[in-house]
Amino acid sequence: MSQGSSVPEPVTAVMDTAGAWLVRGLAEVETGLSEAVDRTGDLADRGTATLSAGGKRMRPMLVILCAGPDGGAPTIRAAVAVELIHTASLVHDDVLDRAPLRRGVPTIFSTDGRQTATSVGDALFAEAFGLLSRSGDMESVGTLSSTAVDLVRGELMQRAAAFDMELSEADYFTRCQLKTGSLFSAACVLGGQTGGAGDLEAMAGFGARVGLAFQLLDDVLDISGPADRTGKARGTDLLDGTVTLPVIEAIRTDESIAGIGMRDLDETSAGVLCDRIEETGALERVRSRALDLIGDAKSVLADSGLDRERVELLELVADGVVLRYS
């Protein structure tokens, strides 16, 4: 994502292609996010700072696209709710990671402390459910609730496996599904539930695969940097003890990497480890796996029963996930 631009790249690409309904929908999401944050009252300033730090709005875009041009207020509310849950989980993660930066700007944790950050996360969480309740669509509340539990389970799984260089690929993928795939999948399902016709299972499958690819590439970016593009230091995951697919892949080529004590890393040695991982060709292999997932996602999408316009736009979003990292 380029710094300073009001609309991030992958969004722009899809918006150039889509009809006015997508542009309007995304603008309404921004308004809805501001309103939801305003409703939390005293917390507003802090919450707004984080929300306006420009996430990629991938999840709201998936909600709107899966709903299609016929998605009305319930679709927008679902899109806002999904982004609020995402943001709430980031705010809490930043507390747990004691993270100084997020999206290139100081975290609520760093400016206001862990207490305010924990509370702001809770409030955004509650707002998300309150918002969905206004649509009177109970299925959506259920979908979002179980996804929120998935996010938590993924986060706990990651922390339980911290500093474990023997993490299996299967456990890595389970964690990614919980941490990222689940909310992407829910975004698509919520779009389907609040909008036009389409096979919900196919949309869920598409979302989950795009989410996994997104996470894989995010994990590549943590190793490859550069920091001025990612908004955080290279090797941040390694310093947190988070073993990712690039590490697992690198160990397959160079077993000696498994012997590195992750607990002893500092910024310099983490940078050296990033270089070593890159030298094994692991990043290309993970990128290739992500591309395969995007291909799978598109195949699943073909069976979704969505109209041609929406399929093409969703394919653009899926491609955008990869392009962002090329």
Next chain:
Amino acid sequence: MSQGSSVPEPVTAVMDTAGAWLVRGLAEVETGLSEAVDRTGDLADRGTATLSAGGKRMRPMLVILCAGPDGGAPTIRAAVAVELIHTASLVHDDVLDRAPLRRGVPTIFSTDGRQTATSVGDALFAEAFGLLSRSGDMESVGTLSSTAVDLVRGELMQRAAAFDMELSEADYFTRCQLKTGSLFSAACVLGGQTGGAGDLEAMAGFGARVGLAFQLLDDVLDISGPADRTGKARGTDLLDGTVTLPVIEAIRTDESIAGIGMRDLDETSAGVLCDRIEETGALERVRSRALDLIGDAKSVLADSGLDRERVELLELVADGVVLRYS
């Protein structure tokens, strides 16, 4: 609450009077709480330990009583959801306070660390909304959502005013309404929404007053102890920098108390401060204010349109709040 008994005192008093429907309802709430925790998967053991540490279940009881004998599955779900939100907020508060004990047993924070505790709180939060969604009653989701935001605002307000010996009585009451009154009020409203007839506004007013009285007496108990009854050390609020009505009342009699540096307190000097507050007669005056609130609550209840049995039972609950502390 007496340690070791499976059913806490105030519950017993009401249950002796009520018909079988209340006993059955509370048993179903316990089952529902276990099931909700089980659904969070990996987190189950920890969550169960906290939930089974025996809260007073005041809030679920209010839900069930306000719903009356005709409250079915939606009432039980609402009662469970309210208790889950309450528990989630306690789990997060314990993280922020670094509290070793809650209800006399070790907190999740102390046994599993802040990361797990934060995640468990989030999961319980999400489960609460998921549960309500199954009833298809959107009003309930909205009620619970805005109450959850209130809890957060109250918590933040408390932290913003930490160590401020000049806290006004008005600010104290606003905070108590957000932290405690709001969820008690919501419990009554959710009961009314899911059960038999009755004036929701009157029920909300009753709940808010009982909640305020509950908080006032909780604040008295922090000063008076004894620790083996409260499950936490005497003066815990003072050590956390939380200025409560007993402190405000004490300063009215003995201005020199306002000059005490709360930041410098240790367990011994906090105990001495508790004695000084008690000597001013502040605890009796706060107890008397709480009694007035209970009286107000009963007056409001008289206009609720609830049948005689429910009114009597709710009055018993209100009296139980005071009796607990006499």
